[in-house]
Amino acid sequence: MxxxxxxxxxxxxxxxxxxxxxxxxxxxxxxxxxxxxxxxxxxxxxxxxxxxxxxxxxxxxxxxxxxxxxxxxxxxxxxxxxxxxxxxxxxxxxxxxxxxxxxxxxxxxxxxxxxxxxGEYVGSFAMTEADVGSDVAAMKCRAEDKGDYYLLNGHKMWITNGTVCDHGLLYVKTDKDAGAKGITCFIMDYSLPGIERNAIKNKVGLWASDTAEIVFENVRVPKELILGNVGQGFNICMQQLNGTRLGCSAGSLGLSGACLEASIRYANERSQFGKPIGKYQLIQQQIAEMKMEHAALEYMVYKAAWLKDQGLPNQMETSMSKLFGAKAAVHAANECMKLHGSFGYSNEYPCGRFLRDCKQFETLEGTSNMHTQIVANAALGYSPNRV
CATH class of the missing domain: 1.10.540.10 (Acyl-CoA dehydrogenase/oxidase, N-terminal domain)
Known part of the structure; x- marks a missing residue:
């Protein structure tokens, strides 16, 4: 081969x-x-x-x-x-x-x-609620069939582009007793009356990314905004996530690379006891670990993307890249901060931003716990490795 x-x-x-x-x-x-x-x-x-x-x-x-x-x-x-x-x-x-x-x-x-x-429309997708994250089927935001329209009530939390989006995918319950089969996806129009959007500013990281809580109160949603079929929302959501998770993985690869390059640059510039700190074995160990994890992540991300391009099963590989990407980015950001010493703790260098931003990868697009479960179940044969 x-x-x-x-x-x-x-x-x-x-x-x-x-x-x-x-x-x-x-x-x-x-x-x-x-x-x-x-x-x-x-x-x-x-x-x-x-x-x-x-x-x-x-x-x-x-x-x-x-x-x-x-x-x-x-x-x-x-x-x-x-x-x-x-x-x-x-x-x-x-x-x-x-x-x-x-x-x-x-x-x-x-x-x-x-x-x-x-870019004429600024987009978003909304599934998370204040007390609903990994258990998507437990969402409470509800749209009731009123004949000519759906009456929408509830709220969504941690929605990226939440205050700036024009339209986006919105996942809600249209049958509160049907579990996952009771979820429907709408192509939501955020100009409809009854929508309140509140920016979330007290985030640890991603400070240049818009995030919001969205409240819906008696919003009349036209039926032509339904995506797919009524009750198909959970399946649509899971397929969507298998795509957006690759975007998350590629993002962690970028941040991991930024941490690695910043650490190498500083290790060659900073001198102690008459020589660059990069000459010391413990610093070299930090660099070597970051380099190996970055290289492994690069392979995982590119392979998952290649499998998707070929139309081959990739759910396990996508989750592997997402799970390992979170670990690699967090480790790289932490090592980058330590390697820079006191300067890493200042705003003169980007270490603080790296450390703030890396933690997103353990949560967004599915927590690390959820991706561990996806990978394990596929590896053990308990669930198929889907396209």
């Missing part, structure tokens, strides 16, 4: 384009946007102009004719510069546009997908 690990020339160009974009368009605003907890619309618009929201989307709906691996390469480079901005890909592309492409009626595809890809 021949295994070729080389990127194609086109993939290298995409990778470099994303790297240059992140360094030129995102990096200059990091300090300002972190300090102000500010989501910058002009960066979002430029990402759309560069075609960043069109991966895996058919060209007839505005897609860029590229797939999962190319998307992962771009997310990695963006996250490496500022991890907050890796969130945009899932909100626009793999979380909203791609899910509508898979499950939507043709008129929904033609209307919504081009607008998410172009």
């Amino acid at each position: 021949i295994i070729n690990f080389a990127l194609t020339e086109e993939q290298k160009m995409v990778q470099k384009m994303a790297k240059d974009f992140a360094e030129n368009e995102i990096a200059p605003y990091i300090d300002q946007d972190e300090e102000n907890h500010y989501w910058r619309r002009e960066i979002f618009d430029k990402m759309a102009e560069f075609g960043f929201f069109g991966f895996c989307i058919d060209e007839e709906y505005g897609g860029n004719s590229m797939g999962w691996l190319e998307g992962a390469l771009v997310i990695e480079q963006v996250s490496k510069v500022h991890t907050s901005w890796r969130m945009a890909f899932n909100m626009q592309d793999w979380g909203t546009a791609l899910t509508i492409q898979k499950f939507g009626a043709e008129e929904q595809k033609k209307h919504y997908i081009p607008k998410f890809v172009s």
Whole structure:
């Protein structure tokens, strides 16, 4: 068997384009946007102009004719510069546009997908509630069938782009007694009356990513906003998550790489006892561990993306990359902080931001506990490794 690990020339160009974009368009605003907890619309618009929201989307709906691996390469480079901005890909592309492409009626595809890809619509997806996280089937936000419309009441929590989104996927209970089979997905219109959105500012990290609590009070939702069929929402949600989890994995790869590069640079610049600290064995051990974990994560992320591009079973591999990505990013950020000593604890270096942002990967898109269960059940044969 021949295994070729080389990127194609086109993939290298995409990778470099994303790297240059992140360094030129995102990096200059990091300090300002972190300090102000500010989501910058002009960066979002430029990402759309560069075609960043069109991966895996058919060209007839505005897609860029590229797939999962190319998307992962771009997310990695963006996250490496500022991890907050890796969130945009899932909100626009793999979380909203791609899910509508898979499950939507043709008129929904033609209307919504081009607008998410172009950035005309700012997207989101909402499933989490204040007391409902991993147990998606236990959600309480409810929409009652009133004949011509659904009457929506309840709230959602920790919703990325929650205060800035125009439209997005909303998962709610339409049959409170049917468990997972009672969930329906709507392509929610956030201009409808009865919606209150409150920004969440007291987050540990992701300070340049918008996050909100959304409250729905007697919101009349037109039936044409249903995605797929009534009661199909849980299946739609699980398939969506298997895509957005790769975006999370690629983001952890970017942050892991940022920590590694910052640590190597500092180890060569900082001298103690007459030589660079990189010459000392314990510092070398830190660098070596970070390097090995980053390389292993790179393989996992790229393999999961490749499997998706081939249409092969990938749920286990995607969860493996998500689970290991969280461990690698947290470990790399912690080691980076320690290696920088007192300077790591100051805002002169990005170590604090790395450490704040890394913890997201243990929670978002499924907790590490949930991904451990997914990997173990697939490995043991208790559940299939789905496409």
